[in-house]
Amino acid sequence: MTAPKSLLGRAFALLAVFTAQRPVASLSDLSRGCGLPLSTTHRLVRELVAWRALERRPDGRYAIGLRLWELGVLSPGSRDLRERAVPFLEDLYEVTRHNVQLAIRDDLDTLYVERLSGPNAVSILTRTGDRLPLHATGVGLVLLANAPADVRQRVLDGPLKRFTARTITTAAKLRETLAQVRRDDYAVSDRQIEMTTYSVAAPVRDASGEVVAAVSVVVPAGTRRETVLPAVRTCGLALSRELGNRP
Structure with a gap:
């Protein structure tokens, strides 16, 4: 896919990699899925983890964090x-x-x-x-x-x-x-x-x-x-x- 240029667009593209069929993903999976370089993906993932939008699992892969669920139920x-x-x-x-x-x-x-x-x-x-x-x-x-x-x-x-x-x-x-x-x-x-x-x-x-x-x-x-x-x-x-x- 074509990588979005804005920071917000990149964040949403990264989060969109997760689906019901793929609830967890590695850093490489996320990089390929959102079309961003690995280094850029790593920086973005680190910020999303700090914000609790993503959580890092013991095996090193990532999953959607509770913060997104908390926001979702406020709809x-x-x-x-x-x-x-x-x-x-x-x-x-x-x-x-x-x-x-x-x-x-x-x-x-x-x-x-x-x-x-x-x-x-x-x-x-x-x-x-x-x-x-x-x-x-x-x-x-x-x-x-x-x-x-x-x-x-x-x-x-x-x-x-x-x-x-x-x-x-x-x-x-x-x-x-x-x-x-x-x-x-x-x-x-x-x-x-x-x-x-x-x-x-x-x-x-x-x-x-x-x-x-x-x-x-x-x-x-x-x-x-x-x-x-x-x-x-x-x-x-x-x-x-x-x-x-x-x-």
């Missing part, structure tokens, strides 16, 4: 939404005993802001803070179906990443699916991310009626949809009412 939108959503997510988990997720849209990504799980819930890939493409998950389909037209068009025009043989990878199929989501007011993502699971998702609306988030339950592939769909939709409606929505 007014996500903090308020998460705090108000947790009681409803807990109720949804108690009813279903499966993985419960809350997500928002960040441009063309699904951003997971909360997740509840239990010892008997099926194993899934996503964690709080993870991102996935909008077209491939239940919450993503809900968010995309209710996104502005230009956002939908950008997704339809771009490549649709394939995760499994059942992932939606054509614009025609995605357009048809989004129309169905808007009509039904819920989404089902059937084995698009993993062949062992599927998700059922419902929208969360604010006082103006805008879809600001989505809730979902991820269940084993053989689970009957009707055993979880009413609970997911009820959770979405209850949280919407908490946010001031009055249909």
Whole structure:
């Protein structure tokens, strides 16, 4: 990648090297990933460690530090939404005993802001803070179906990443699916991310009626949809009412 010129740009480029798939990185990894010389990377890393934005592990590699987490939870939108959503997510988990997720849209990504799980819930890939493409998950389909037209068009025009043989990878199929989501007011993502699971998702609306988030339950592939769909939709409606929505 082309290295940014400003100090702030360099710092963000370095931090962007870390992902859910690469939560730790060596100094060389960071240098290659952000396009900076090793000496420059070393100086920048040293400052970020001093500021607690990064932490140095015993093996010499680096990970995201607690200071960034402390700042992240101060974000007014996500903090308020998460705090108000947790009681409803807990109720949804108690009813279903499966993985419960809350997500928002960040441009063309699904951003997971909360997740509840239990010892008997099926194993899934996503964690709080993870991102996935909008077209491939239940919450993503809900968010995309209710996104502005230009956002939908950008997704339809771009490549649709394939995760499994059942992932939606054509614009025609995605357009048809989004129309169905808007009509039904819920989404089902059937084995698009993993062949062992599927998700059922419902929208969360604010006082103006805008879809600001989505809730979902991820269940084993053989689970009957009707055993979880009413609970997911009820959770979405209850949280919407908490946010001031009055249909």
